[in-house]
Amino acid sequence: MKLIISSLSGQPIYRQIEDQIRSAILTGDLKAGEGLPSLRHLSQELRVSVLTVTRAYTELAQEGLVENIQGKGTFVADSGDKVMRQHLENRVQSLLGEAVDTARRAGMEPDRIRGLLDGLLGNRGSAPASEEGKE
Amino acid sequence: MRASPPMTTSGEEVDYALRVSDLGKSYVKADGTGFRLQQVTMDLPMGYIMGLIGPNGAGKSTLIRLLLNMTRRDSGAISILGRDPSSQEEEVKADLGVVFDSIYFLEAWKVKAVEPVMAPMYPSWSSDRYQDYLRRFGLQENRKIGKLSRGMQMKLMLAVALSHDARLLILDEPTSGLDVLARDELMDILLDYIGDGRHSVLFSTHITADLERVADFVTYINRGSVFYTGPKDELMEAFQIVRGGPDDLARAQMPHLMGLQRSATGFEALVPTERLKDFLASASPAAVEPSDGRYLVERADFDNIIRLTAGSPSATDRNKEMES
């Protein structure tokens, strides 16, 4: 698993770890049932504190992306399908949001944006992204 | 300010490497001048690293000397690995590894004189491990201790501290005098050391960059009292630093900040994260967004926090002032 930590970015380190593991799970780099490195091992590898890694794992576990099995370690959750889909949709939404913001700044009309999107989707109609709130 | 102990899986009993409660020591003279350490309370669970930060003269070294029973406390309680260092000094110290900011061996000794002196002191001394560390640190047995550089002297003390399986390492300013490589190496060693969850580290430093990565907990001592003790990540999120022009700070904003530094070109204010909204709202005219162009808002790092709070009374005093 690849993890790159920046100490200069304003983002807290636990958030960086959390984000990168989450995206590794979402992109399928980490498969369901696969074990994450142990807390203390990862802490040594990344040269960050144990509690920082603990916090990243805890938050991922709360999201349901990983499971902590007492005495065995942390594993990518199996029940993932639903949670996973949710996450993917959230991700799409945030990416689209970013695209729309950029388009607005560029002064593009809504219709023009829709046109671009349709173009990207090909001529196939597709289900609209769900209207879930942000994470 | 005080944060809860770390998250542990529920029901598990937390084992503490170090517990300090209401510790006090006064050096105040009859004329009222002098220094006082008061009501110091902190906990370090087994298996973690705690950093001790604060400006020079804040009381870090006094605290460490109290832990080691090198000076007697006036009040409060200390428990190191479950034992009181003043009544069970020998048992406690057999389990402690200590590194001071300067060498504690006689400078006339050669490096090779250290092991015969220290090995009999500790039942669990491992000569193999000690020799390993000497090699790893490049310490030559025939060098005189007084002739070693500051960094090498620190490594010598560290080699001793690591060679008797001490459950708690207490390091007083270990990184002063070390270059970046050596500091990195030290951080690796410390993380490796606590890797099995059975060892803990308390180290004081004024080089906060070391700590921002590896420390699990932080205790910030300011003017003799604890300003914060708890998980490091919480302290790193607790404050925002707001920068603005010289005229952008309104009176109404003052109660919302913890520290302030003004210059001809602007101001820097330390604002508790949960009060950032109030701080911005009470500007005149009110700022809705942090990034409306008037203010620059960033997460405050330890240096910022220390710099902007060091001059001020401790947080609790400050809160009282604000309430009254």
Next chain:
Amino acid sequence: MKAIAKQIRLDMQRFSGTGRPWVGVLIYMSVPCIGILLNLVMALTGNDGEDARTALTGAVAGMGIGLIVGQVFGLFADFNNMAIRLNGLLPITRDHQVFGRYAAVILLVLVQSCGYAVFFFYTTDSFLHGRDHWHDTVLFALGLFLLESLLFAVATPLFYWLEPVKAMIVFLALLGLVPIMVLIGSLLPVDWGTFWNSIMQFLTSDLWRPVLLGLALILAVEMVSIVLSRKVYVRKEI
């Protein structure tokens, strides 16, 4: 007990300055050994007069006393600001440090006294002319032991109390009191000649009385000294 043994060992190591305790003992034994060697050389070369022997004895004894005083004060050098912190982190309580220190010093003085006894026995004529040589040897060793023990009983609490340099100054000042007291004594209307004669009488009468009295005296002095040292050291900021 174990902790006291650790302290004794540590002091022996500090004393020798190398981390090896037997080097310290060797230093102590060296002076009388050299004395015996010189004596042997003198005997072989036929230069064996009583005057030469007396001079040699005096020189060797003086050297030895100088050596032990210097070395043991070196022991107290660890009370300077830098090195004292070692005492703060070792697993030895302060009480045990004090007990160990006294034991170590007494041990060293004892070793030295014994070394000198051997030297005295083999190289000198009896200074108490005509008496049993064994008797004189024991008195000589005892005298040395008493004198040095007394010096350290005075010095040790001072070094626990003050910085090394200040302690040294106070100690020397106390030594300076001795000639003053002699001066005052000489002004008193006492017949010192008779007094010293009676002391010599007492010393030469039999062996066990001066030995027991001397040991009892030194025991009492050491006790007072230990109590003082403990009191001072327990409060000390390391």
